[in-house]
């Protein structure tokens with residue numbers, strides 16, 4: 679945690695959820711949100727953003743998208759513009775997730791352009807960074823993540839209250855996590871870069887950890903300095919697990 683920062687516990691549902699189970703999951707999260715100190719966010723698939731936002735209206739649980747295009751509209755078949763997400767009730771959007779960087783070859787400049795579009799649309803971007811296992815083994819993890827930070831965050835990121843999510847690629851969906859010391863070192867490096875890039879806001883921006891966060895390891899990870907919340911994949915599909923992680927944030 680960082681003193682003075684309210685943690686954010688975000689669920690990335692990825693490509694999971696038809697209407698009935700997605701709405702049930704969202705309602706179950708909202709039903710358990712009372713008394714949770716952390717801010718709660720669910721990011722359903724695009725088809726469910728509007729319905730989940732409507733179902734969660736008046737609850738403390740926010741809704742986000744999982745990607746957006748860099749253009750506000752246009753001939754981009756299959757894509758979703760940031761103003762469309764905002765119009766559907768989203769407040770956040772996850773950008774540059776390693777699954778998109780890998781499957782769609784999204785580069786740092788692409789992610790940066792998307793983050794800029796999100797901010798223009800009034801959304802808070804959650805920009806994902808994280809090293810592949812090879813780079814961790816070669817001792818280059820911090821260098822790789824620093825490069826992603828330098829390339830993926832647009833100038834307005836600090837003023838927009840942008841969020842960085844550190845997700846080591848090899849920890850996603852594997853049940854493996856870095857050591858607590860490695861997470862703390864990476865988050866401290868990211869904090870230093872944010873402060874340098876955004877002197878006014880960098881100290882107050884949230885840095886999330888993601889990658890195999892579960893109820894059993896959440897408290898230890900969330901207690902680390904500069905870990906200001908979690909980006910949760912698999913465990914966010916089970917309301918009780920997601921809420922247990924949120925309660926571990928204090």
Ligand SMILES: O=C(CO)COP(=O)(O)O
Nearest residue numbers: 690850851889890911912
């Ligand atoms: O990719 C993730 C969240 O964006 C993490 O996924 P898991 O929690 O399933 O490892």
